[in-house]
Amino acid sequence: MVYSEMLSKKLKEADAKEGSRISLRNGDEEYIGRLMPHHDFSAPDILILKMKSGYNLGIRVLEDSVIEVIERPSPVVVEREEPEPREGLPNFTLVSTGGTIASFVDYRTGAVRPAMSASELVDAVPELREIANIKARVLFSIFSENMEVSHWQELAEVVAEEINAGADAIIIPHGTDTMSYTAAALSFMLGDVPKPVVLVGAQRSSDRPSSDASSNMMACARFCAEGKAAGVFVVMHEGLGDDSFSVHTGSRVRKMHTSRRDSFRSVNVPPAATVSKEGVVKYCGEPRSPSEGEATARTAMDPRTVLLQYYPGMDPDVFGPVIMGSRGAVIAGTGLGHVGQPMCRVLKEACEKGIVVVMTSQCLGGTTNMNVYDTGRDLISAGVISVGDMLPEVAYVKLMWVLANSESAHEAKRMMAEPMANETGNRRCVL
Amino acid sequence: MVYSEMLSKKLKEADAKEGSRISLRNGDEEYIGRLMPHHDFSAPDILILKMKSGYNLGIRVLEDSVIEVIERPSPVVVEREEPEPREGLPNFTLVSTGGTIASFVDYRTGAVRPAMSASELVDAVPELREIANIKARVLFSIFSENMEVSHWQELAEVVAEEINAGADAIIIPHGTDTMSYTAAALSFMLGDVPKPVVLVGAQRSSDRPSSDASSNMMACARFCAEGKAAGVFVVMHEGLGDDSFSVHTGSRVRKMHTSRRDSFRSVNVPPAATVSKEGVVKYCGEPRSPSEGEATARTAMDPRTVLLQYYPGMDPDVFGPVIMGSRGAVIAGTGLGHVGQPMCRVLKEACEKGIVVVMTSQCLGGTTNMNVYDTGRDLISAGVISVGDMLPEVAYVKLMWVLANSESAHEAKRMMAEPMANETGNRRCVL
Numbered sequence: 065m066v067y068s069e070m071l072s073k074k075l076k077e078a079d080a081k082e083g084s085r086i087s088l089r090n091g092d093e094e095y096i097g098r099l100m101p102h103h104d105f106s107a108p109d110i111l112i113l114k115m116k117s118g119y120n121l122g123i124r125v126l127e128d129s130v131i132e133v134i135e136r137p138s139p140v141v142v143e144r145e146e147p148e149p150r151e152g153l154p155n156f157t158l159v160s161t162g163g164t165i166a167s168f169v170d171y172r173t174g175a176v177r178p179a180m181s182a183s184e185l186v187d188a189v190p191e192l193r194e195i196a197n198i199k200a201r202v203l204f205s206i207f208s209e210n211m212e213v214s215h216w217q218e219l220a221e222v223v224a225e226e227i228n229a230g231a232d233a234i235i236i237p238h239g240t241d242t243m244s245y246t247a248a249a250l251s252f253m254l255g256d257v258p259k260p261v262v263l264v265g266a267q268r269s270s271d272r273p274s275s276d277a278s279s280n281m282m283a284c285a286r287f288c289a290e291g292k293a294a295g296v297f298v299v300m301h302e303g304l305g306d307d308s309f310s311v312h313t314g315s316r317v318r319k320m321h322t323s324r325r326d327s328f329r330s331v332n333v334p335p336a337a338t339v340s341k342e343g344v345v346k347y348c349g350e351p352r353s354p355s356e357g358e359a360t361a362r363t364a365m366d367p368r369t370v371l372l373q374y375y376p377g378m379d380p381d382v383f384g385p386v387i388m389g390s391r392g393a394v395i396a397g398t399g400l401g402h403v404g405q406p407m408c409r410v411l412k413e414a415c416e417k418g419i420v421v422v423m424t425s426q427c428l429g430g431t432t433n434m435n436v437y438d439t440g441r442d443l444i445s446a447g448v449i450s451v452g453d454m455l456p457e458v459a460y461v462k463l464m465w466v467l468a469n470s471e472s473a474h475e476a477k478r479m480m481a482e483p484m485a486n487e488t489g490n491r492r493c494v495l
Numbered sequence: 496m497v498y499s500e501m502l503s504k505k506l507k508e509a510d511a512k513e514g515s516r517i518s519l520r521n522g523d524e525e526y527i528g529r530l531m532p533h534h535d536f537s538a539p540d541i542l543i544l545k546m547k548s549g550y551n552l553g554i555r556v557l558e559d560s561v562i563e564v565i566e567r568p569s570p571v572v573v574e575r576e577e578p579e580p581r582e583g584l585p586n587f588t589l590v591s592t593g594g595t596i597a598s599f600v601d602y603r604t605g606a607v608r609p610a611m612s613a614s615e616l617v618d619a620v621p622e623l624r625e626i627a628n629i630k631a632r633v634l635f636s637i638f639s640e641n642m643e644v645s646h647w648q649e650l651a652e653v654v655a656e657e658i659n660a661g662a663d664a665i666i667i668p669h670g671t672d673t674m675s676y677t678a679a680a681l682s683f684m685l686g687d688v689p690k691p692v693v694l695v696g697a698q699r700s701s702d703r704p705s706s707d708a709s710s711n712m713m714a715c716a717r718f719c720a721e722g723k724a725a726g727v728f729v730v731m732h733e734g735l736g737d738d739s740f741s742v743h744t745g746s747r748v749r750k751m752h753t754s755r756r757d758s759f760r761s762v763n764v765p766p767a768a769t770v771s772k773e774g775v776v777k778y779c780g781e782p783r784s785p786s787e788g789e790a791t792a793r794t795a796m797d798p799r800t801v802l803l804q805y806y807p808g809m810d811p812d813v814f815g816p817v818i819m820g821s822r823g824a825v826i827a828g829t830g831l832g833h834v835g836q837p838m839c840r841v842l843k844e845a846c847e848k849g850i851v852v853v854m855t856s857q858c859l860g861g862t863t864n865m866n867v868y869d870t871g872r873d874l875i876s877a878g879v880i881s882v883g884d885m886l887p888e889v890a891y892v893k894l895m896w897v898l899a900n901s902e903s904a905h906e907a908k909r910m911m912a913e914p915m916a917n918e919t920g921n922r923r924c925v926l
Contacts, residue, residue: 106876120866209833209870213808241829245807322831322861367808373827375802375891376676377644382801382817389813396804398672400753402640430753435551439640445537460806 068108071125083137088113088123089130095123096134149197154232156196156288159222160185161215161246162206163239165266165277185237189278195285199231208239208246208265213464216249217363223254223261227359233260233288237281240265240319240327243298247314248461249365251296251485258357260288262297263314267325276301276325279341283309286343293337293351296485300328302338311337311345315458315487318428331428332453333491348493366391366467371460373426374403384410392420392463392476396456401425401432402439415447418473422449422463422480424456449480454488462487499539502556514568519544519554520561526554527565580628585663587627587719590653591616592646592677593637594670596697596708616668620709626716630662639670639677639696644895647680648794654685654692658790664691664719668712671696671750671758674729678745679892680796682727682916689788691719693728694745698756707732707756710772714740717774724768724782727916731759733769742768742776746889746918749859762859763884764922779924797822797898802891804857805834815841823851823894823907827887832856832863833870846878849904853880853894853911855887880911885919893918 067075080086080099088095088111097113100120106112110122111131125131149155160166166185182200192198203222204215223234238246243265250261264284266277284299287309296314303326312328313336321327330336337347368391372383387393387410395411397403401423403411411421423443425432431453434440444450451459463480470476483489498506511517511530519526519542528544531551537543541553542562556562580586591597597616613631623629634653635646654665669677674696681692695715697708715730718740727745734757743759744767752758761767768778799822803814818824818841826842828834832854834842842852854874856863862884865871875881882890894911901907914920 106872122866207833207868207870209805209829210835211807212835216807239830241833242807319830319858320860322856322858322863324861327858327860365808367810369808370810370813371804371806373802373804374640375888376642376647376673377796377798377800377895379798379801382820386813386817398640399750402638402672404641404643425753427750427753427758429751429758430755432753435553437638439638441537457806464808 066108067102070127071109071111074125074129074131078131078133080131080133081137084133085135086113087132087134088125090123090126091128095121097121147193154196154289154291155230156198156233156235156285157226157231158185158198158200158235158237159219159226160200160202160237161204161208161211161219161239163208163237163241163243163265164269165237165239165264165281166205167269189281191282192285195289196232206239208242211239211242211246213249213365213367216246216253217365219246220250220253220361220363223250223257224359224361227257227259231259232291232354233262235281235284235288236261236263238263238265240267244317244319244328245457245461247296247298247317248458248487249465251314251487252462252465253361253363254296254359255362255485256294256352257296257359258294258355259359260291260293260295260297260354262288262299262311264299267323267327274325276306279306280309283339287311287337287339287345289343290345291354292345293347294354295336295352297336298328299339301325302335307341309339310335311339313486315485316455318455318457331455332430334493348491362469364468365464367464368392369460369464369467370394371456372396373456374398374407376404378404378407380406380410383407387411387414387419387421388417390419392422392467394422394424394456394460394463396426397423397432398426400436400440401434401443401450402437403443408439408443411443411448412446420449420463420467420473420476420480421447422451422459424451424454424459426456428455447477449477451480452488458487497539498533501558502540502542505556505560505562509562509564511562511564512568515564516566517544518563518565519556521554521557522559526552528552578624585627585720585722586661587629587664587666587716588657588662589616589629589631589666589668590650590657591631591633591668592635592639592642592650592670594639594668594672594674594696595700596668596670596695596712597636620712622713623716626720627663637670639673642670642673642677644680644796644798647677647684648796650677651681651684651792651794654681654688655790655792658688658690662690663722663785664693666712666715666719667692667694669694669696671698675748675750675759676888676892678727678729678748679889679918680896682745682918683893683896684792684794685727685790686793686916687725687783688727688790689725689786690790691722691724691726691728691785693719693730693742695730698754698758705756707737710737711740714770718742718768718770718776720774721776722785723776724778725785726767726783728767729759730770732756733766738772740770741766742770744917746916747886749886749888762886763861765924779922793900795899796895798895799823800891800895800898801825802887803827804887805829805838807835809835809838811837811841814838818842818845818850818852819848821850823853823898825853825855825887825891825894827857828854828863829857831867831871832865832874832881833868834874839870839874842874842879843877851880851894851898851904851907851911852878853882853890855882855885855890857887859886878908880908882911883919889918
């Protein structure tokens with residue numbers, strides 16, 4: 065769909081191009097913002113402006129509306145040569161996947177777009193070059209809700225390849241929507257990876273005054289530069305201020321708020337470390353040290369895996385076939401790990417058929433314990449695996465991986481029950 | 496399944512009956528606890544003992560094990576007459592549904608069992624009678640994971656009946672597993688109910704030293720006795736101590752931990768009130784006052800409603816039919832309310848077919864905002880309803896209710912988008 069004839073004419077007359085800062089007056093009201101591309105699904109008389117707040121506003125243009133250009137779009141950034149590597153600095157590879165954090169330099173249109181060139185990505189946070197020699201690769205340019213299992217696989221392979229080519233750390237800019245799923249996937253696929261592999265996101269794009277993009281990126285780089293911890297991590301704001309950052313274990317983290325800068329939280333454990341604004345890193349206990357070993361990516365995943373939350377009224381006639389058609393099902397049960405009688409029967413039948421059924425809790429906090437009440441004991445006796453304080457989403461990712469990396473349901477169950485990437489079990493420390 | 500011949504003989508010789516405190520010696524190891532009923536799914540040589548910790552332990556009895564009775568079971572509590580109502584006290588009806596809170600007087604067997612007589616229920620917290628004249632009704636005796644939609648309907652009808660018969664408040668002891676789902680259901684079914692209707696649970700049964708059963712019940716009664724707020728609420732511990740309790744709005748609360756006493760949390764709003772140990776109630780803003788109006792229960796619910804969490808790898812071939820077979824689907828999307836492209840197509844198709852698709856966020860905290868990124872705008876334009884800061888579980892319960900109480904998909908969508916029981920929207924206050 066395109067603009068209406070009336071609107072096209074107005075834009076042409078005002079010489080208003082995408083990326084221009086314009087004023088749109090509808091009678092007494094005036095809207096000022098950058099002109100965004102027209103969307104297929106917007107009505108033909110709607111203009112989309114990116115406001116100063118960073119949010120987009122769709123405004124209906126009327127016959128007597130007045131459009132004026134306040135500022136022309138800035139010229140396209142010219143790609144330039146990578147600088148020479150500096151001696152004495154570690155070598156990091158930045159593998160970008162997209163998301164808000166990789167969208168922050170499109171000053172031309174003001175659009176939040178996930179496409180960004182490798183040099184743009186580094187140039188947006190020039191201080192990175194003080195910390196390390198940065199090689200940047202744009203692997204994907206997608207919003208993270210579009211990450212699929214195949215993206216995880218490709219990403220894990222590229223990470224292993226870059227480590228084996230000499231990278232001292234891998235930094236992965238990623239959309240926040242599914243960042244914790246990807247972190248969990250890399251945790252299992254990369255196992256005892258010999259270097260830090262750190263995902264980093266942003267809740268606000270850098271065209272907004274409150275952007276956390278560059279501060280998160282810097283904290284991530286400082287954590288990597290310390291070179292004291294190998295493994296898969298997620299770095300994001302610890303609180304609302306720019307003064308402290310949390311380093312979460314990749315298999316223990318969850319996005320707990322849609323928009324706050326401190327939305328990422330370690331669940332059931334303290335964060336693995338914190339990083340101050342000045343780059344001081346405090347660890348929770350003793351981290352696993354980086355080594356010169358080889359990185360291996362075991363990327364096989366079984367897609368015949370489902371994640372389901374139990375709720376009162378869940379219809380066994382609807383969800384029975386979903387579970388029976390899978391090779392493995394993770395249930396986010398109620399409380400300590402329960403489901404009502406009708407779904408209980410479905411889960412027992414699934415276990416009998418050799419389907420691996422894994423119980424987690426929709427409470428998220430705390431641990432499943434299916435030995436306290438009859439319902440739980442009944443499920444345990446049927447063969448349902450209780451995975452303690454593992455997050456439902458992490459259990460789902462692990463189950464996909466375990467089903468593709470085991471020979472039998474019996475082996476898969478054993479693997480689900482034992483910690484493989486710090487995804488379950490207590491960790492106590494004072495940070 | 497019953498006990499093995501060997502074990503039956505040992506129990507008979509020791510005269511060990513259910514509820515007896517016994518000692519079981521396996522060689523050097525001795526286990527002391529109350530003998531619990533044998534479960535169908537336990538092996539015939541397993542004895543279940545309730546330990547001092549309150550947890551049950553299954554122990555294999557061997558040929559040379561020694562069983563001795565330490566203490567006989569206490570006699571069955573004799574039911575007694577209800578006391579005369581006292582003038583000047585308000586009249587509360589206690590409608591018990593079961594759960595840990597209604598399981599705390601089975602001292603005979605030591606079992607956590609959800610069955611409890613009406614007078615036992617009140618006698619367990621005798622101080623209740625100082626606050627109000629209590630009429631107790633045992634409506635169900637089930638663990639709350641077995642609550643179904645039909646239970647919500649029956650409960651709502653009984654609540655309305657009791658209010659219309661003169662009760663000044665209704666207290667509903669309930670299992671914690673699905674207490675927030677029931678609270679949401681009552682919120683929609685009872686609408687502007689003229690009296691306080693308060694659900695109360697316990698995370699630890701009263702045979703455990705750390706039980707929160709009677710303190711929660713007392714806080715609940717004190718809140719009701721103030722008589723200043725009408726509506727559906729949930730009362731539980733505010734923190735780990737016994738000194739303060741939260742009164743949550745029934746449509747804004749979620750169980751966020753499997754075992755902590757402060758596991759119930761208001762999400763995206765402060766609690767409606769707090770109650771101190773001494774009974775001082777502080778309100779968040781101005782509560783809706785109780786009145787002498789009639790209570791009405793609108794209990795129709797459409798069971799053809801599903802709740803699904805989006806995750807990477809979610810198979811549209813598996814979940815497409817689930818959604819297309821429903822009349823309404825609540826999606827717990829990622830971040831601000833997104834799903835990946837393949838599921839996006841399914842949701843659009845569902846909207847075209849007249850299925851009501853409602854978007855919430857799996858982050859739980861924060862609000863959906865589908866106008867920020869393309870994925871969201873695309874879904875909005877297809878007709879997906881974004882419900883802001885409404886919890887996914889509450890949106891599911893509301894959608895069942897809305898579908899049964901509207902004439903068209905159009906009306907249902909309109910009802911989903913507008914607040915009906917404080918289930919969405921800001922509330923700011925200093926408590």
